[in-house]
Amino acid sequence: MTSPEPVYADRCYRSGGALAGGVLLLGLAAWLGGDALLRGEGRTPAVAAAALLCAVPLIVAFTLRPAVYAGAERLRVRNPFRTITLPWGSIELIRAAYSCEVVADGVKYQLWSIPVSLRERKKANRHNQRLESGRPPRGVLGLGSVDADQGPRQAPSDRTVEELRELAERHAKKTGTPTVRWAYEIIAPAAAGALALAVLLLTA
Structure with a gap:
C-alpha cells in the first residue's frame, strides 16, 4: 500500500x-x-x-x-476584481518584465501582489556584475566590505517568479481548466x- x-x-x-x-x-x-x-x-x-x-x-x-497562493494542486491569483484559479498543468509561462504575469491556456493574467521593482533589479544586476568582474561587493555606504553579501542576488520579484516556475514544473501533471470568479x-x-x-x- x-x-x-x-x-x-x-x-x-x-x-x-x-x-x-x-x-x-x-x-x-x-x-x-x-x-x-x-x-x-x-x-x-x-x-x-x-x-x-x-x-x-x-x-x-x-x-x-491582492495575493497569490501556490499550493500542490493549483495557483490561485487574487487580483483586485477577480480571482483566477489555475491548475499547474494549464500554466504555460510565468514571467517578470515590467510586471509579473502568468500565461495559462493562451490567456495572460497579471500578478498584482508581486510588484516589480526596476530599482531592486538594477541593484542586483550591479552587484552580480561586480562579483563576476572580481571586485568586492559594495557595503552599506557604497564601499567594499568583508561583511557584505558575497553571493549573487536577485530582485524579490524575480526570486518569487523563479519559485513559482519551480512549483509549476514540479506539479505539471496537475491538470484542469482555469476558472475566473469576479x-x-x-x-x-x-x-x-x-x-x-x-x-x-x-x-x-
Whole structure:
C-alpha cells in the first residue's frame, strides 16, 4: 500500500508595501469620512457616506486584497476584481518584465501582489556584475566590505517568479481548466457608492 502524498500549506505571496499603504488609506478615510458624517451639515453626511461606500472597497481591492497562493494542486491569483484559479498543468509561462504575469491556456493574467521593482533589479544586476568582474561587493555606504553579501542576488520579484516556475514544473501533471470568479463583494458596493455620489453631486 502506497503512502499518501504529503499535504503542504499554500505559499502566500503579498506586497508588504501595499498592505501598509492600504491600512494608512483606510485610516485616513475613516478619519475624514467619520468627521464629515458626525459633524457635517446639510448634504455633507450623505455625500461622505456615498464617498466612503465607493472608496473603501476600492482601497481594499488594490491594497489588501491582492495575493497569490501556490499550493500542490493549483495557483490561485487574487487580483483586485477577480480571482483566477489555475491548475499547474494549464500554466504555460510565468514571467517578470515590467510586471509579473502568468500565461495559462493562451490567456495572460497579471500578478498584482508581486510588484516589480526596476530599482531592486538594477541593484542586483550591479552587484552580480561586480562579483563576476572580481571586485568586492559594495557595503552599506557604497564601499567594499568583508561583511557584505558575497553571493549573487536577485530582485524579490524575480526570486518569487523563479519559485513559482519551480512549483509549476514540479506539479505539471496537475491538470484542469482555469476558472475566473469576479469579486462582486468589491464591485457591487463600489459601483453603488459611485452611483450614489454621482446623483448627489449632480442634484446639488
